[in-house]
Amino acid sequence: MLTAWASEIFLVAQIVSWVVITSGIAQTLIYFFQLVVAAYAFHERPLVKRSALLWRRYGDVVPPVAMIVPVYNEELNAVESVKSILSIEYPNFEVIVINDGSKDRTLERLIEAFRLTRFERPYEEALIHKPIRGLYSSPTTPRLFVVDKENGGKADAMNAGINVARAPILCAIDGDSILEPDALLRAVEPFVEDPVRTIAVGGTIRIANGSRIEAGRVTEVNLPRRLIPLFQVVEYLRSFLLARLAWSHIHSLLLISGAFGVFRRTEVVTVGGFTPGSMGEDLDLILKLHRHMMDSGKDYRIQFIPEPVCWTEAPETLKVLARQRARWQYGALECFFRYRSMLFNPRYGRIGFLGLGQMLLVDVVGPIMEVLGYILMPAFWLLGVLDVGYLLAFTALVFTYGICISVCSLILEELELRRFPNARDLAILTLAAILENFGYRQINNFWRIKGWWQFLRGRRAWGEMTRSGLSSASK
């Protein structure tokens, strides 16, 4: 009897092991593919180092841009962030800040800082959103408009901003972020070079924790002093310089970060703007845009370009980070299942096969397989159904491969962008790229499983993002 059970356990163990290993190999191949394509993309598209050249080249032909900045309980960062946006180097832009029914003094801080007064501005009610309580303009800063509305969430606030905006190009930026002065000019470049096809462009998000910030600008780039944001620096590099660049290069980009994205207004309005209540409103919008453009048979481009940089404050505690990651996972699952009809659907070509295919492997199945691997492999070894030699060898390979991918993203960053000021930073990041594989990566997967669980239970929670404020990030 026991022998019969043992053979069945052995068989199950073998099957599960192979499923986990196959999933791991598939993900490994995806990362390798991303690495090769990203390196090629950098080679294909050399960077313009000096933004003064871009100003000279595009200053007269760039389209007007409306910066849409939703803020909610951002009294610590809002003024600094708006100042940073107002100080960008771009010839023709307006800034529309949407106070999404903040419970703190966000609106009051803005009114005080920019001497805002109420005013009337006709706008098209093209998108649905919660009622607007008032519009404000600044006599000292004519580019700035503030929309005060009832709370409806980020997507709802974005939609209100899009309605009020008049420029043909929209730039969505988080209220807790800081744009580099030349970021918009660089991000709009594809709209100038390929104005007919380009409908959306995303830039790089970087972590400002530890950097010196003065008058709404990052004046000295430093690495975070704490380990959690430091690991996130490596994560962001991997995500933006490898994944996004690679998928963009093969026209399969599914995500433009909500913290900084540039869109053509016509298409955003046509697809109904951001989906209110969505936990992954940025991913949702891009999927909607892909579906709309493909359904209507139009040639289009959704691009990621690495040079425009937007700085953001990363969570510094495990508790806040856990909430953020679970939310991201929830958002990814919500979008994946909402647009599941596009998966492997020949009508949606490479978006259906490559874009959503990799989403299935990396975002949907990935965390489950990795956690299964962590739990089952030692369990099988304890039960004596797995050879210890193989267990150790595979574990070592998983870890060294993870290190290798992270280090490769650092290599790309150093060879192409070189944004970290000195050699010491590179050494620290290399160390972080190694260390994050031991503990941080595993706990991250646990949070993603938590996101899965919340998704299955239908529990939506944005959670509060506790911030210390970007203005105080310089210490």
Add this chain to the structure above:
Amino acid sequence: MLKAIWIASIALSVISLMIMLVLILRRIVLERRQQLRNEHRSSVQRALIEFSETRDGDALRQMMSTVPPAISLEASFELLGLLRGEEHARIIRVLSDTGLAEQAIGLLKSGNKVERIHAAEMLGGFANVAGAAALLTAFEEEPSDDVRIAIAIALSQLGRLLPLQQVLGRIGRAGKESGRIAELFAQWPGDRLAELREFVGHEAEPPFARAAAIEALGNSGDPALLSFFRPLANDASAEVATAALRALGRIGHPGATDVVIEAMADAQRGDLRANAAEAAGRIGAADFARPLAALLSDDIWTVRYAAARALRLIPGGADVLMQTALGTASRSQRMASLVLSEGEVRC
């Protein structure tokens, strides 16, 4: 198998860490070099500013011979971008003896795409005979659309541009749909506008490029172009027709009144109606009052808004707006009152 997995693991980690180590060492060297580059750069900029005071060309040449030509080229080009007139010409004359144009020519031949675009821009600014010749050669041989447009713009700055058909033939379809084509057309020599007119007439050309040519022609504000733009306001391409309406508005000649009114009645194309309303505001004829008032209840918000704004700019239009605003609640009443409360309207 087991051994192979272990070897792969060790190899992966050793290779990646070794590369990172090399990059860290490389960075230390680069930091030192960058410091030196910055110092050289400052020296060149200082020398150029001193030259603008002392006009001592020999001193400038002497100084430039002591720094790498690439740095001199870059720093000079940046300063030249800020200068105009005689000052600009004087520096160009001195720089023509320093071999900087040759440096840019080298970059145009062998640089990467970004460097070649930059080289074309620099050669466009340096007004050097050899540079112009190199640009002409590169224009024929260059594989990238983006670089060819940059070269065409540079040649236009130097007054050495080839005939338009030849230029566009080389730029290609993708280039004709680049926003930079608008820049090329905007810089098009005033005595060669006939070529742009001829191009606009080719219906097979991309509407984007035709519209850009119309914009460039419209910027001249020449009333003689009225008869040229009139039929284009009814073009099958909405892009071309709206560009023609904008151009008619810019010319501001009342002779366009009938075509603008006709465009305002285009039931199919909202963009056209909005642009026609805007053009009506610019032309400012009283005849527009009635069709603009009708557009206040248009289905499309942008059309209603453009019509209301235009009404504020034409004789008697403000009265029409006021009457509508005081009338019974309707789409047009809301728009009229909103625009009246908006404040000063500027054209």
